[in-house]
Amino acid sequence: MTPLAVSLDVFGSLDFWIGVGLLAATYGIFTLGLQLNVGFTGVINFGQAGFMAIGAYTMAILVVEAEISFWLALGASILVAMAAGLIIGLPSLRLRADYFAIVTIAFAEIIRYTAVNARELTGGSQGIGGFDGAFLDLSDLMLEGLDSFGLGDQFLLPLLIVAVAVFGLLTVGMYFLQRSPWGRVLRAIREDEDAARALGKNAFAYKLQSISIAAALGAVAGWFLALNLAFISPTQFDPLFTFLGFAVLILGGLANYFGVILGAIILWTLLEGLRLMDLPLDASQTAALRYVLVGLVLIGLMAFRPQGMLGKRQEMVLGD
Amino acid sequence: MEVEAAEAGAVEKERGRLAGLSSGASLSPPVVAGLIVASIAVALIVTQGLQPFGQTTVNGLISASYFALGAVGLTLVYGTLKLVNFAHGDLLTLGAYVAFVANVSLGLPILLAVLCSVAVVAAFGVATERVMWRPMRAKGAGLLQLLIMTLGLAFVIRYSIQLFAGTQPRSLEVDVTSSTSFVGLTIGQTQLIVVLAGFAVLLAVGAALRFTSLGKQMRALSDNFELAEVAGINTDRVVLATWIFAAGLAGLAGVLYTSAIGNMTPNLGFFLLLSLFAAVILGGIGNAYGALAGGVLLGLTQEWSTLLVDARWKLAVGFLVLILVLVVRPQGLFGRQERAL
Amino acid sequence: MTEQAVPGEPDRAPEPAGDVDGEAILAVRDVAKHFGGIHAVDGASFEVRRGSITALIGPNGAGKTTLFNIVTGFQRGDRGEVIYDGASIFRRPPHVIARRRMVRTFQITKALAAMPVIDNMTLAAPDQPGEKLTGLIFRAPAARRREKEVHERAHELLDVFGLREKADDYAGTLSGGQRKLLELARALMVEPRLVLLDEPMAGVNPSLGRKLLDHMHTLRDRDGVTFLFIEHDMDVVMAHSDEVIVMAQGATIASGPPEEVRNDRAVIDAYLGASVA
Numbered sequence: 001m002t003p004l005a006v007s008l009d010v011f012g013s014l015d016f017w018i019g020v021g022l023l024a025a026t027y028g029i030f031t032l033g034l035q036l037n038v039g040f041t042g043v044i045n046f047g048q049a050g051f052m053a054i055g056a057y058t059m060a061i062l063v064v065e066a067e068i069s070f071w072l073a074l075g076a077s078i079l080v081a082m083a084a085g086l087i088i089g090l091p092s093l094r095l096r097a098d099y100f101a102i103v104t105i106a107f108a109e110i111i112r113y114t115a116v117n118a119r120e121l122t123g124g125s126q127g128i129g130g131f132d133g134a135f136l137d138l139s140d141l142m143l144e145g146l147d148s149f150g151l152g153d154q155f156l157l158p159l160l161i162v163a164v165a166v167f168g169l170l171t172v173g174m175y176f177l178q179r180s181p182w183g184r185v186l187r188a189i190r191e192d193e194d195a196a197r198a199l200g201k202n203a204f205a206y207k208l209q210s211i212s213i214a215a216a217l218g219a220v221a222g223w224f225l226a227l228n229l230a231f232i233s234p235t236q237f238d239p240l241f242t243f244l245g246f247a248v249l250i251l252g253g254l255a256n257y258f259g260v261i262l263g264a265i266i267l268w269t270l271l272e273g274l275r276l277m278d279l280p281l282d283a284s285q286t287a288a289l290r291y292v293l294v295g296l297v298l299i300g301l302m303a304f305r306p307q308g309m310l311g312k313r314q315e316m317v318l319g320d
Numbered sequence: 321m322e323v324e325a326a327e328a329g330a331v332e333k334e335r336g337r338l339a340g341l342s343s344g345a346s347l348s349p350p351v352v353a354g355l356i357v358a359s360i361a362v363a364l365i366v367t368q369g370l371q372p373f374g375q376t377t378v379n380g381l382i383s384a385s386y387f388a389l390g391a392v393g394l395t396l397v398y399g400t401l402k403l404v405n406f407a408h409g410d411l412l413t414l415g416a417y418v419a420f421v422a423n424v425s426l427g428l429p430i431l432l433a434v435l436c437s438v439a440v441v442a443a444f445g446v447a448t449e450r451v452m453w454r455p456m457r458a459k460g461a462g463l464l465q466l467l468i469m470t471l472g473l474a475f476v477i478r479y480s481i482q483l484f485a486g487t488q489p490r491s492l493e494v495d496v497t498s499s500t501s502f503v504g505l506t507i508g509q510t511q512l513i514v515v516l517a518g519f520a521v522l523l524a525v526g527a528a529l530r531f532t533s534l535g536k537q538m539r540a541l542s543d544n545f546e547l548a549e550v551a552g553i554n555t556d557r558v559v560l561a562t563w564i565f566a567a568g569l570a571g572l573a574g575v576l577y578t579s580a581i582g583n584m585t586p587n588l589g590f591f592l593l594l595s596l597f598a599a600v601i602l603g604g605i606g607n608a609y610g611a612l613a614g615g616v617l618l619g620l621t622q623e624w625s626t627l628l629v630d631a632r633w634k635l636a637v638g639f640l641v642l643i644l645v646l647v648v649r650p651q652g653l654f655g656r657q658e659r660a661l
Numbered sequence: 662m663t664e665q666a667v668p669g670e671p672d673r674a675p676e677p678a679g680d681v682d683g684e685a686i687l688a689v690r691d692v693a694k695h696f697g698g699i700h701a702v703d704g705a706s707f708e709v710r711r712g713s714i715t716a717l718i719g720p721n722g723a724g725k726t727t728l729f730n731i732v733t734g735f736q737r738g739d740r741g742e743v744i745y746d747g748a749s750i751f752r753r754p755p756h757v758i759a760r761r762r763m764v765r766t767f768q769i770t771k772a773l774a775a776m777p778v779i780d781n782m783t784l785a786a787p788d789q790p791g792e793k794l795t796g797l798i799f800r801a802p803a804a805r806r807r808e809k810e811v812h813e814r815a816h817e818l819l820d821v822f823g824l825r826e827k828a829d830d831y832a833g834t835l836s837g838g839q840r841k842l843l844e845l846a847r848a849l850m851v852e853p854r855l856v857l858l859d860e861p862m863a864g865v866n867p868s869l870g871r872k873l874l875d876h877m878h879t880l881r882d883r884d885g886v887t888f889l890f891i892e893h894d895m896d897v898v899m900a901h902s903d904e905v906i907v908m909a910q911g912a913t914i915a916s917g918p919p920e921e922v923r924n925d926r927a928v929i930d931a932y933l934g935a936s937v938a
């Protein structure tokens with residue numbers, strides 16, 4: 001056997017595709033927020049992982065520590081994330097796009113350090129689990145139904161179904177929101193804030209709305225991340241994940257919500273596929289190889305096809 | 321005709337910048353900042369005692385040396401090329417690992433290893449300019465495009481290093497155990513060298529920027545790209561010099577960091593990047609002296625904060641300072657307003 | 662999160678000018694603005710009569726654009742007062758001023774190149790409940806109705822300005838002159854009472870320029886819209902304006918009917934002192 005022999009079996013397994021589907025749906029929802037900010041508002045949000053962390057931790061802490069109902073906690077986590085979006089946006093959205101990018105990544109890092117350091121609440125680097133009881137009840141119910149298709153032992157399948165359904169609904173929802181007069185104002189702001197203001201649009205208020213909706217989407221992605229692993233810890237909210245979201249965004253194409261679906265599926269198939277292939281590398285090297293590829297994809301796209309797969313060249317206006 | 325109007329606009333802006341320069345009102349904020357720092361220092365001495373204050377100050381100066389050296393390149397590249405370089409931190413990583421290869425794998429003496437690493441990283445910086453940044457500028461790439469490209473480059477550098485070197489911590493052949501005490505303050509032998517070397521280079525950098533014609537041109541270009549073009553500075557040459565300078569110092573900063581901390585991992589640069597941004601923003605983006613001062617201030621702030629809150633929070637404190645500065649005075653201590661808004 | 666609508670603002674076309682007996686729609690009093698050491702605007706005072714076409718002239722660098730910026734809220738004046746339609750708008754944010762039906766164009770056109778022409782137009786329409794998230798949810802039918810009206814109006818205006826066939830193209834594909842027309846058409850979507858035009862004729866070929874001027878007269882005569890425009894071409898100014906305001910070195914040095922201003926000593930000096938652009 002040559003050292004480079006690679007087994008492609010993994011692509012035939014259901015487990016593999018359930019895993020990919022869950023990641024694609026989770027980071028797809030995550031990236032819908034980035035699309036809203038970057039693709040349609042011209043606001044460079046580098047802190048999406050922070051909003052995801054806020055969503056996941058709020059949900060987990062409310063369920064585990066405050067013993068609030070799981071379903072209520074979901075709603076609460078969205079509100080908290082949106083509030084965080086407002087808090088970070090209010091003072092800093094008036095800054096130029098690149099400064100805002102730096103503020104948001106700093107914000108996300110502060111959130112992550114808080115997750116590491118506020119051990120009593122977050123479990124520190126150990127993380128927290130045990131918040132998903134209510135969801136597992138629902139999941140069991142769904143598995144009973146799935147059993148009749150012979151899929152009763154795919155215990156992540158219910159979560160996948162829910163995640164994909166939510167991702168699909170949100171994508172369509174965002175698509176229609178973008179086609180509304182509200183979305184039209186956003187696009188105007190993306191291109192030229194002053195033109196929008198001269199026509200009576202309160203650009204700042206729209207940017208705030210954009211960032212807090214993105215935060216809400218980040219929070220929803222946070223739920224699925226948490227439910228997928230049944231456990232959350234600070235490493236899952238590394239800035240790396242925001243950048244993977246950007247890879248999804250750019251791959252699929254700026255200013256196109258359906259591009260997010262495409263980008264998410266392609267990126268995660270690639271990443272998970274590489275991880276499971278029999279490469280003659282150890283785990284950290286495989287991880288490294290994945291991200292080298294991500295980096296090359298980002299560079300290549302920006303150099304040769306900045307609009308990605310579905311984006312429109314004419315709408316690449318940011319930062320001119 | 322349309323072009324004429326646009327040009328008229330550019331000229332108007334130009335005059336605006338000149339007006340900003342001549343206002344003279346930008347002298348006081350650094351003084352104010354100095355007074356604030358001094359009063360914080362006094363308050364800390366009074367409440368926490370002289371010895372703890374002195375010790376944290378020493379620690380702060382250690383990180384100040386590599387913060388400042390890393391930040392000055394980041395700010396110059398930003399100023400000259402409008403490039404928010406998210407790969408700058410990974411140039412520090414590259415510097416550290418080149419030194420490792422030279423020093424440990426090839427067995428070269430540490431001083432030679434440092435020179436190797438400065439040279440290799442500087443060459444790498446020039447290569448990225450030639451292969452990536454210059455062609456992209458020629459294409460008229462926008463802010464977002466360049467930003468994402470730097471992210472991509474950051475990934476490639478960091479994970480290529482990880483691919484070859486793994487994630488286990490590596491150390492240079494430097495003495496990390498023995499330390500010196502002086503008037504009750506302790507500092508590691510190597511750390512002392514780091515501080516001395518770091519600040520010596522800082523002074524040299526400051527002098528070079530101030531007194532050599534290339535340095536003056538670099539600052540002028542970084543502070544005001546269009547103006548420098550109008551004024552006829554040979555921008556291409558200065559841009560290359562900026563990369564050599566920025567990347568070389570980043571390589572050096574990486575080695576200093578690794579020596580001071582005792583080991584290196586592939587994500588050290590990314591980990592430092594936000595602190596470098598904080599230093600840059602503190603000093604005012606594009607302003608070389610500002611970055612030097614910002615690096616020192618940030619190092620001190622982070623270490624002094626350990627007197628008041630648990631040391632686990634010191635990085636978060638640095639980022640909080642970054643956000644506060646951007647909110648309160650987005651142009652930084654030395655910058656001019658129109659750059660940030 | 663939601664924006665405050667300007668209370669009591671009718672969402673109909675502007676009222677006709679009524680009898681023109683010197684009532685001012687805009688009054689600028691002793692406005693000043695400096696940038697560092699440059700006094701860009703330095704004690705400018707003038708009035709714009711309701712229903713007039715008023716020209717603002719002055720050598721390059723006289724502070725005309727800066728004055729526009731202060732009046733429309735894009736820059737903060739250092740001192741002074743700006744009264745529009747009986748109320749102060751000094752230092753109010755631009756969107757608030759625009760919603761009171763004062764709209765401006767820019768010296769360097771701001772056609773939104775990455776949006777289709779039709780979206781440029783519909784964007785500008787006021788009182789669209791669908792521009793607010795709450796309106797989208799709770800006033801969906803009203804939003805749809807308004808959108809229909811707005812589209813009709815946009816197409817009418819595009820017809821008038823000869824941009825009909827371009828409706829679905831990206832505005833970035835238009836020529837420089839067409840962009841100027843689009844910017845004016847878009848401004849009219851706001852249903853303005855006062856329109857400020859910063860060098861509308863610059864970079865426009867003469868026949869398009871004519872068209873622009875004709876539109877200005879039609880709109881003034883038919884709808885009572887007031888125009889204040891910055892212009893360098895003296896023939897245009899003399900032929901098309903009811904009043905002329907002259908600025909030099911940040912101050913207004915003369916104003917009155919064109920013939921009068923033409924013979925004003927101070928104006929001649931100002932123009933001889935600086936190059937006529």
Ligand SMILES: Nc1ncnc2c1ncn2[C@@H]1O[C@H](COP(=O)(O)OP(=O)(O)O)[C@@H](O)[C@H]1O
Pocket residue numbers: 332333335336337339696699700701702719720721722723724725726727728
């Ligand atoms: N943002 C600005 N910063 C600094 N100076 C400015 C700025 N805008 C305009 N100026 C200066 O103010 C003066 C008036 O400019 P402007 O209002 O554009 O004149 P005009 O439109 O009459 O040609 C000029 O000297 C110009 O250089």
Ligand SMILES: [Mg+2]
Pocket residue numbers: 725726727768
């Ligand atoms: Mg002007």
